[in-house]
Amino acid sequence: MTDHQRSRTRTDSSVLIIGAGPGGIAVAERVADLGIDFVVVERAAGLGGTWYQNRYPGVGCDVPAHYYSYSTDPNAAATTLFASGAELRAYFEDHARRTGVAEHVVHDTEVTDLDWEDGAWTVTSADGQRTRHRAVVGATGRLNRAKVPDIAGLDRFAGVLAHSSDWDPSEDLAGKRVAVVGTGSSGAQIVSALAGTASTVTVFQRTASWVMPVPNEPIPEELRAAMLASPERAREQYRATEAFVRGIAEASIDPDGPGARARDAQIRAGLESVADPALRRALTPDYAIGCKRIVFSGTFLTAVQRPDVQLVTSRITEVEPTGVRTADGALHEADVLILATGFHADNYLRPIRVRGADGITLDELWADSFLSYKSVALPEMPNLFLVNGPYTPGGSTNVLAAIEEHAGYVVRLVEHALTEHVAVRPDTARTRELLEAVRAEARRTVWATGGCDSWYLDASGTPLVSPMTIDEVAADLREVAWGDLVVTPV
Incomplete structure (x- = not known):
């Protein structure tokens, strides 16, 4: 860690973003565009989240590279249909540098505690540093805490x-x-x-x-050159690949x-x-x-x-x-x-200890179910927002596209909280109502009825992913439903 990074960890900023993977970078870019001061803390030494951490032999993504990228910046450098881990790491690093996000990232910093006190979040990191922030965005991802099997010896x-x-x-x-x-x-x-x-x-x-036996074909050099030379050609390829992927992904909710x-x-x-x-x-x-x-x-x-x-x-x-x-x-x-035994996909923010309004903890809030509002906000947790939170669509869409929709919505809430000097949180009863509708739909999918046990399921056997298409996610998050939210002065 550089001296500049060390000093920045001691400086309070309006917004703290936890995680410098695809979700954190997406949020940070939008916050920066609004001129809001922010800092991104990342427990790893580099950018890219899961694509920085995972370097096992053969690591890659199972969503075609031209679609597993930001819609505003399609991945024109990938050499094969499914990008390797190294190519994805390079893509997210490059995007973060070009957008200026990388300059705001403090590495090797793990958040351990979030406490809502006197209208702001007190954030404690593993090295004992404490900072104050008016809003916090959790972009920790789902596949980041290894699940080690309980095998004797x-x-x-x-x-x-x-x-x-x-x-x-x-x-x-x-x-x-x-x-x-x-x-x-x-x-x-x-x-x-x-x-x-x-x-x-x-x-x-x-x-x-x-197993879907799809060959990982090389991307023709002429297509790569055309995409690199023309942003519009790159966006055309993104849209074409998106249509192909949607047909496969949405089959999971229309068996x-x-x-x-x-x-x-x-x-x-x-x-x-x-x-x-x-x-x-x-x-x-x-x-x-x-x-x-x-x-x-x-x-x-x-x-x-x-x-x-x-x-x-x-x-x-x-x-x-x-x-x-x-x-x-x-x-x-x-x-x-x-x-190769997977991850604790239901950790989300945890093991960070979170204490919100009236002292309620995240563990208490999630004692019965992963109560969350549209996957991006939590009752009793003012000005704490998420990307890729509980019930984010996974099997039915490209999660990176969902993350982009989350990021846009969250940043609107952050901007309102900061400009109006208010605390924003979803109403608990409304959150339960909306969530039960999602859970009821999820219980009818093959994820719940297909006769398997998977990381999609919670302890009750209910899928923790929503069976929404990306169009449905975009429509749901197009406008802020202020009637669902509790807004109080701070």
Whole structure:
């Protein structure tokens, strides 16, 4: 951390933004355009959020690159249909630099406490620094706290052990025996990347995933050059890719529609390409397509058929110094153990301790459900706003497009709070009413009825993602519904 950054952490600003990933950058850019003073605090040493943190072999995005970018700044530099983690990290870093947001980011700073006191938020960081801010925006993302499985003996493993999000990319895996726990998106990417490089790859499948076998085609050089030369051509490509992605994403909320039927046929055809009937059966999920997040990979089903890749479906009983023991008694020896086991996707702001109006805490507010207003605000938490909060659409749209809509709405609330010298929070009863409608719709989706357990679900089995399309999100957030909000002077 530079001396300039250290001094800025001691300076109160009107707005504090927590997180310098895609959501935090989007909010910061809009706040800056209004001339409001702000600071962004980021616990990592760099920009990009999940794309800074995750550097495991094969890391990438399963939304086409031309759409997984800001609508005002389509990603013209991506070299393949689905951008790599490194390309996405570079895109968000470059965008933050060009818009001036990067100058306002204080790195290596983790917020531990938020306290609403005397009309403003007192913010405490892990190093003990305390600052005051009239408004706070939480842009911490959902996939940032690793979920490490409770497997006996993990601490006894003698080789290299890491969760996928903590992977050190300098590790040389050539010729190593690699074990991978998990076959979701991260697991599939890791297996695809290491097959043929590691001496062996042993894949421990806890639950099979439906795989959409979409090849990651290179983007033609002439298209990249045209997009780089013409912002309008880049926006045209964004819109074209958006239309393609919408057709796939919205199939998850219309399982009987033509889009879903075409998607399902492509997925099942991919499974039929697995030559070994026993392996094909093992890779076939026992739940409806779309219940869990679909894995988009044109290489996983090929990789898992290689002779140097073994799929293990027997339950892991313990980890020993030299490998992984399964319920059938077998010891699968390994030099490297990678846990592709996902994240605590229901943390949101937590583990930050939040105490709002009248001393109510976030844990108390969320004791029964993740009470939130349109995914962007919380009852009893004045001038505390979110992007990508609870019930943000995920499976039914590109989350980055939803984040852009959230950012625009939140910044309108921030501007009103600051210019009018007021505290803004959603009415509790209205929030419950709106949220129950969202939860009722979510319970009718394949995410809840498809017979699976996934990170989409809360403890009651209700999806924590809304089945809204991006058009519906935009319409819902087009105008501020002031009648839903409690506005008080500060």
